[in-house]
Amino acid sequence: RRDVSELLKPMVTQISKGYMTKDQLISVIHYILQNGETAEPERFILDLVHYLPQYKEELMTIAQKLEQNGEKKATLKIACTMLANGLDRATVMKMTSLSEEELTQIRH
Known part of the structure; x- marks a missing residue:
């Protein structure tokens, strides 16, 4: 997996030269964030906003x-920790505002 920050400047260059439409940009960003590696995806987006204010x-x-x-x-x-410590599902749902369906995602 590639660090997405390495792609910032080449992407900005391509967009600035008009090689990519707005829809293509959005698709590429979604792909990069899903398949790339970064500890700070929000920082990557904010950096793009800095270079491409027209897409803010x-x-x-x-x-x-x-x-x-x-x-x-x-x-x-947090819900997983609550369940692991013996809190009942109804209490966890009330305290976290999670649904029963969302709680079923948890493996504790």
Whole structure:
């Protein structure tokens, strides 16, 4: 897996020269974030916003989705710890606002 930060400048160059449409940019970013490796995907998006302010709205939407995914993972981790420590499922659902379906994702 390649570090996505290595792709930033070549991507900006391609977009700046008009070689990539907005839809292609969004598709490529989704692909890179799913298949690349980075400790800070939000930083990658914010760097793109810096170089490509004309795509700020689309890029910030992706950043918000990343943030929401991170929050969901943290909530699932907390719920897993609660279950592992003997809290009943109903209490965990109430405290975390997770659904029964979401709790079934947890392996504790």
